[in-house]
Amino acid sequence: MHEPGIPWQYRESIPPFQGVRSGRTSGRAARAGVYASGGIGVKKDEREAARLFEAAARAGDVYAIYNLSRMYAAGVGVERDEAKSEALLGEAVKSGLPTACGLFADRLSKQGNFEEARRYYQIAAEGGFTEAMPLLAKWYRDGIGGPPDKVQALRWLLKLIDFGDNSRWREIMSLARSMSDEEIREATRLVDRADEADFLIQKAKR
Missing domain, CATH: 1.25.40.10 (Tetratricopeptide repeat domain)
Known part of the structure; x- marks a missing residue:
C-alpha cells in the first residue's frame, strides 16, 4: 500500500x-x-x-x-x-x-x-483485504483524501483483530484516548464488538 x-x-x-x-x-x-x-x-x-x-x-x-x-x-x-x-x-x-x-x-x-x-x-x-485496513485507518485519522473521521479510523484498527492482527493496541489506545465515549461505542458497533466498548472506554480513560 x-x-x-x-x-x-x-x-x-x-x-x-x-x-x-x-x-x-x-x-x-x-x-x-x-x-x-x-x-x-x-x-x-x-x-x-x-x-x-x-x-x-x-x-x-x-x-x-x-x-x-x-x-x-x-x-x-x-x-x-x-x-x-x-x-x-x-x-x-x-x-x-x-x-x-x-x-x-x-x-x-x-x-x-x-x-x-x-x-x-x-x-x-x-472486502477483507487486510493490507488496506491500517492505511485506511491512518488516512481517516489524519484526514487524507477526505475529512478526518476517528470512528472510521478506530473501526479499521479494530477490524484487523478479526484477521489475527493483535499488534495495533498501542495505536488503538492512542486513538481511543482522543475520542468521546459515544464515538468509541460507534466504532465498536461497526465491527460487531459493541460488548467490548466499556472495556475500551475504561482503558482509554485511565
Missing part, C-alpha cells in the same frame, strides 16, 4: 497469485499459478503461466484477470505493457475484487488523487 510522500513502486515479487490456492479460480488459472511459482515435479515457466492466465481471463476468471494485470505491469512472462496492465486491472476492479481495488487505490494515490484512493481503499477493506 502506498502512502503520500513515500515513493510508489510496483511490487515485483508477484507470487503467490490471487485465488490460486484458495479454490476460487478456474483450472487454467490454477495451473498457471503452479507454472508461475514452480512446484513438485513442475518446472517454473512464466510464459506458460501467462498463456494459461490469458486463456482463463478470456473466460472471465477475475483472479486470472488480476494476476495477468500484475504480470504485464512487472514484465513477468510477457512483455511489459502498462496500458494493458491498467486495462486488465480496471476489469478486476469493476468486478469488485478487493485486492484489485487495493492496487487501484495505490495507483490513484501515486497520481495524487487521494479522495478516490480512499474510496477504493474502503472498498478493498470492506
